[in-house]
Amino acid sequence: MDLVHGLTYGLAVSLQPGNLAACFVGVFVGTLIGVLPGIGPVATMSLLLPITFTMSPTASIIMMAGIYYGAMYGGSTTSILVNIPGEAASVVTCIDGYQMARQGRAGPALGISAMGSFIAGTFSVVGIMLLAPPLTSIALRFGPPEIFGLLLLGFTMVTYLTAGSKLKAVAMALLGLLLGTVGLDPISARPRFTYGSVTLADGLGLVPIIMGLFGVSEVLLNIGAGVEQEVFHTRIRGLLPSREDWKRSAGPIARGSVLGFLLGILPGIGAIIPTFISYALEKRLARQPERFGHGAIEGVAGPEAANNAATGGSMIPLLTIGFAPNVVMAVLLGAFLIHGVQPGPLLIKEHPDIFWGVIASMYVGNAMLLILNLPLIGLWVQLLRVPYGILFPLILIFCVIGVYSESSNVWDIVVMLAFGVLGLLMKRFGFEAAPLVLAFVLGRMAEESIRQALIMSGGRFSILLTRPLATVFVAAALIVVVLPVALPPVKRLLRTVPVD
C-alpha cells in the first residue's frame, strides 16, 4: 500500500463516526488534563484503559493517542497563565510564556503555542508516514555510547536555560545531578541515599519535583507576596499573534518541530528534553539573547512545537518495532496488547486499519485541537481574572491530586511539598529551577549509559571515539563548551557579524 493510498484509507477509517468521536473525546480530555496542573496523560490514559475494552482497537488507540498530544496543547496554557506547567513537558514554556502574560501578551503566547503545536503536530504526522521505517533503524543504532554522547551534548545546554547568573545555573545543575543519584544504582542495583526506604529505591520522582519547584512554589510565593493581580485587570488585547510575532516564531517553530520529532524517536528521551534543547537553541541563535526570560515569544514557540513534534516522533518506535520509548508509550502499548494487537514491524501488514487510521486520526485530531483551542483562548484568559485567593488553593489541590494519581503514593506528595519550599527559596534568592530539572532528567540516564558503555568496552573510554555517532555528539559537546572559552576572538567576531 503506497502512501497516498494508505493515507486516504486511513482518513476513511478515522472519519468513521465512532473513530471520529473517539478522536474528539481523546483530544478534548487531553486538553483538559493538560490544562490542569499535575494530572498528566499517563494517569489519565491508564484510568481510561478499561473503558477501551468495549471499543474497537482502532478507536481506543485513536483516543489514547489523542489524550497524549491533546495534553501537549493544554499544558502550555497553565504554564503561560499561572507559571505552573500544566504538563511536565511545558516546564520551559513557563520561562517566557508567563513573562509574556505579565506584559499583557497572554493572548499571543497562547495563540502561538496553539498554532506552533498544530504546525509541529502536523509535521510530525507527515514525518511518521514518510520516515517511520528508515528512522527506526537509525534509532536502533543508538546504543549506550551514542545515548551518552547525546546526553553530554544536552548538558552543555544547561547555562542557556537561565536569564540570570550562569554560576547559579551551574550550581542548580549540580544539585540536580546529585538529586538524580538518589535511588538504586542503575548498574549494581545497590541502594544510594535511600536511608532504608523502599520508596526511595526508584529515586525521587520527576513529576513531584516539577510540580513542587514550579507549582507549589508559585503558590507559596504569591501567598508571601500578597495579592498583586495587576495583570488581571488590564484588558488582554490581540488574542492572535501579530505579524511581528509570526516573524519571530517561524524559525523556532520550524526548528522545534524537526528537533522534537527527531529526539522523540530516541528511546528514553520523551517530550521534556526536546523542549529544553529547543529553548537553549533558540536562545543561542537569537540576536538578542538577553530578551529570553523576559517574554521572548521564540522561547514559547520553539519548545511548544518541540513537545508536540516529540509526541509524534515517539510513536515511531512503538508502531514500527513495538518498543515503548517512554512511559506514555508504554501505556499505549498496553492498550494495543489488551486488544491482542502487537505493534511492530508487522503492524502495517496485519492491521492496516489501525496503523493508517491512527496516523490519519492525528491529522484530524490536530485540526480539531486548533479549532478547539483558538476560540477557547478567550476562555482560558478568563482564568486570569479568577482571584488568586480562589485560583491558587485550587491549583494546590490539583497538584496534590495529580501527583498522587501518578503513583498512589503519599510520599510523592511530601516530596512535592518539600520541593515547593525549596523552589520558593530558590525564587527568593534568584536561582532558577530549569537547570536543576534538566540535570536531574539527564543525570541518571547519562550515568546509566556511560556505565553500560564501559561494560561493553571492557572499561575503555575509547568506545566513545570508535563509534561514529557517539564521536560526533561528544565532539559537538566539546565544541559547544570549549569554543567560546578558548577562542574569544572568534566569538567576538561571530557576535559582531549579525546586524544590530
Added chain:
Amino acid sequence: MRRSPLALATLVLLALAVPAVAQQYPARPVEFVIPFAPGGPTDTAIRIIQPQLAANLGAAVVLVNKPGGGGAVGMDGVAKARPDGYTLAATVRSTLTILPATQPDVTYKIADFAVIGSYAIDSGVILVKAGAPWKTLEAFVEYARKNPGTVTYGSAGLGTNSYFNMELLQQAYGLTLSHVPFNGSGPVKNAILGGHVPIGAAALSAVLSVIRSGDIVALATSASKRVPAIPGTPTMTEKGQPEASLSTWMELYAPARTPKAIVDRLAAALEKTMKDPAVIAAIDKAGLTAEYHDPAATLRLVERENEIVVGLAKKLNLGQ
C-alpha cells in the same frame, strides 16, 4: 460457674461470626494493588481478567498502580494492609522471591502473604539477533566457553528474572559473561536489535512481535512446556536444565492474616475466571500463557523458586 453461659455464648457468637464475615464478603469494591506503573505485562494481565474476576467475585474490582522500588513499595503496602480481603496484590512472583533476596531495604517475606493463586505466565526467553552466528543455545554456549569474560549480555536489570536467567545459564553451563543491565525488557530488545549486546534475556510479551517478524531469534524459553506463541523454540527443560530458568508468573496475594474463608472465596473466583475460554484466549493474545494454580500448588512453586533465587543471590553476593 455463673460465667460459663456467657463464655459459651461468646464462643458460639465467635464461631458464627467467622463464616458470617466470609458470607458477607465482598461487601464493597475489592482493591488490587499493582506494584508497577501502567503498561507492563503485570498490569496488562490483571486488566484482562478484571471484568470476569469482578463478575465471579460479585463485587467491583478496583486496580491501583502503586509503582516504586521495583515493586517493593506496592507489595510492602499490601503486606501491612488490614487483612480484611479488601486490599490485595496483583503482582509477579519475583516481587516475593528476587526482590527480598537482592534488596536489603525490602523487609517483607513470603510468609507475610496469603497466596490466592497464579493465573498467567510471561515466559523468559534467551534472545539473539537474527543472523547471529549461533542458531542454537548449544552453539552459543560453545562460543562463550571459548571466549570467557569477553562476551556481554543484556538483561532487564539486576533485580529481574532476565538477569537471574542469564546467571542461571552461566551457572548451568560454566560460562563467564559480562552483564550489561538495561532498564526493562524493551531496552534489551532494542540493544539486541541494534547489535549493542550479542545476547540477552527478556520477557516474551515484550519481544513477541520481533520474534514473529524474524528480527530476533529466541534460543530457549523458561517455560516447562513449549509456549504456544513460539512453538518452534525449545525449552530449558528440554535442554536438561529445568531449574536453570525462571518465568514471570502473574499471581494474586492477600496479606498473611486474611481469614481463610476469604482467601478461599478469592481463589474460587480466580479459578472460575481462568476456566473461561474467552479469558484464556485474551491472555494468550497478549503474548502471555494462561495457567492456573490453586493456592497450595502456587505456594510450593513460589518456595521452590525462592530456594533457587536465594542460593544464587548468595553466590553472587547480592543484597548484602
